[in-house]
Amino acid sequence: MRPLLRAAACGSVAVAVAGLVSPSAAADRDLRTTVTLAPLGTYSTGVFDESAAEIVSYDARSRRLFVVNAAQAKVEVLDASRPATPRKLFDLATAGVRAGDGSSVAEGAVANSVDVRADGLGAIAVEAPDKVSPGWVVFFDARGRDGQALGAVRVGALPDMLTFTPDGDRLVVANEGEPADDFSTDPEGSVAVVDVPHSVRAPGQRSVRTADFHRYEHRVPPGVRVFGPTVNERFPVSANLEPEYVTVDRHSRTAYVTLQEADALAVVDLRSARVTSVKSLGAKDHSRPGNGMDTSDRDGGIAIRQVPVYGLYMPDGIHSYTSRGREYLVTANEGDAREWGDYVEGARVKDLGDDGLPPLCADVFDESVTEDEDLGRLNVTTASGLRADGSCYEKLYAFGARSFSIWTTDGRQVYDSGDSFERVTAQANPEFFNSDHTSSDFDSRSDDKGPEPENLALGEINGRTYAFVGLERVGGLAVYDITDPRHARFVAYRNNRDFSVSVEDGGDLAAAGDLGPEGVTFIPAKDSPTHTPLVAVANEVSGTTTLFRVTA
Structure with a gap:
């Protein structure tokens, strides 16, 4: 090279x-x-x-x-009327805001996402301090002078991203539902569909509906990556599917939600608040012309080349x-990659075969690929690519x-x-x-x-x-x-x-x-x-x- x-x-x-x-x-x-x-x-x-x-x-x-x-659990409001000199006006704080279910946004809660409707109704996704408890959506007037919240509603665990529909009638929230860092709790992922008022005010808790993944507990669609341990014995598949980001079609009828670690896309009917399908996005073949990649940080230079590696798309935005x-x-x-508790999904190619991991299949890969300047340093998933009998890795799947x-x-x-x-x-x-x-x-x-x-x-x-x-x-x-x-x-x-x-x-x-x-x-x-x-x-x-x- x-x-x-x-x-x-x-x-x-x-x-x-x-x-x-x-x-x-x-x-x-x-x-x-x-x-x-x-x-x-x-x-x-x-x-x-x-x-x-x-x-x-x-x-x-x-x-x-x-x-x-996110560092300070707030949204900063900037005056951008002079783009050369944007300046801060005030903060939109979330702690202490009362929600429709009687709860209040707790101290230590984390702001994750913000969106503003055309008439100035704004919404902030806020996760609970422990991230595994239900989170909130805090509403505000984007044109207000004091940064006071209008109210809040309770949604699923770890609301990570939200967006208003093009017609402004609904707010869609991706509740990621990540497990606790020590893997003691693993909430299910879900998508909240909130019917919002036509005026600039907060909706009530009854306006919140939740689209879950329960229908897939006993039938995971082909290619969708459901893997790794979970302590959620009741809904293990739903705990594994973690909504990341949302977009909505121009008719405001359907939401499309990335399930990043699962390398999949969920389709949500907004009128019924129901997940209608989950589809695998597959993998990219980096051995094909135009799909090359540089696989090593120790190859002495820039070496973008075709390699026998597949890339899991795993989209975020x-x-x-x-x-x-x-x-x-x-x-x-x-x-x-998933890394929770003692579970670590990724490994370097050269470490396959060590610490209880199956090796590379000798009839597929030459030993030279494990050298640092070749594929040895590349991080790949250990959850995909195994031969049917589990004896060795016949394919290598990189993250992204x-x-x-x-x-x-x-x-x-x-x-x-x-x-x-x-x-x-x-x-x-x-x-x-x-x-x-x-x-x-x-x-x-x-x-x-x-x-x-x-x-x-x-x-x-x-x-x-x-x-x-x-x-x-x-x-x-x-x-x-x-x-x-x-x-x-x-x-x-x-x-x-x-x-x-x-x-x-x-x-x-x-x-x-x-x-x-x-x-x-x-x-x-x-x-x-x-x-x-x-x-x-x-x-x-x-x-x-x-x-x-x-x-x-």
Whole structure:
């Protein structure tokens, strides 16, 4: 494996299609559209690596940003009317808010997600301090002056993400239901469907319905990953299915929910509040042309190549859009492993065969793949890939697909970005290829999910639809024109990070720029204070929220 040239690169880097041909799709050479992202202004909490800026939402009328500060269990309200100088107005605190079931949001509760309806009704997903007890949704007036809550309702365990339906009639909440860290309790995952008032006020507890996974307890759909131990003897499958992120179709009738660790998609009928199907998303074949990956942090350079590995898509963020009258789903294929109590799902390839793990199948893999510079360092799941008799691993499954994908609503993939993320970031910042987000380094994440696409936003500009994908580790936004879902095209990459500053190694946080993009929100020109499209990005490691101007 011959490493590519490593050249010094630091500071805020932008790559547009004019200066970079997407390596994974020859059709990109014919692209004529150029998109640019220009950072306008940043609000900083000054808090490093404590999830002080996670999810961001926007209210057009008040021109306010609402940013989840999970570290302090609150939402920070920012005035974005002057995007070059966003400033904090006040906090939306959640502790002590009274809920419709008679409970109150406890001290130590954690805010996870926020969304704002077109009329200013806002909602915050709040998990209980112990995370395994039922959580809350706290409602607020996005245009209020004092940050006082309107009320709350109780939902399932660990409400991780929420979104209003396009028609504004309902709020959909993904209750992840993770187990306790010591595995003493394992609540079931579920999806809450909340009927919300047409005015800016909180609903009552009777407005909450719950879609569960009980019907799958004795019949798990093919390919859906249900694995590992659980202490939930009554509903073991439901405890294993953990909703992560939600999008809703344009008719406001159906929700599509990512089940990340299960590598699956749940479909929820919102009128009946019922899960109608659960579908496996399958795996990506990294041995195919255009689907390569760099598998080692000890191979001496950038080595993106085809390898005998499958990538479980395991998406985190999901959004939907319409092309030629048909609905499509777009996912950021981050990947995630289960580690609860004594159970650890992941292992390095070279460790298979040790500590009670079955080895690689000798008739499938050559011994050389276990070398550090080959596949030896790569983290793979131990829960998938075993031969039918359990004697050895005949397939290797990595966490995540290092890509974003476009799917039909029945779970059929029509596009995947292949190895584009790694190739784009390698060309933009070769000296810091596959860097981590807490420190500036080279190749440190190649053995574990690479750039790690976490989330994305979709936006329409001049009649074309774009996906803005946040890369959690190396940082930055990769932009693709997805107007034609079967022929999506890379158009730009922007990383508002100064790699010459490594905060974990003592560098100045204020000088480092944006680290660890988590939440991404598109603001169309008609709603923008500058009358031009904007993208807001919340960065959980740097604790910053940055507004970018989009030119297309």
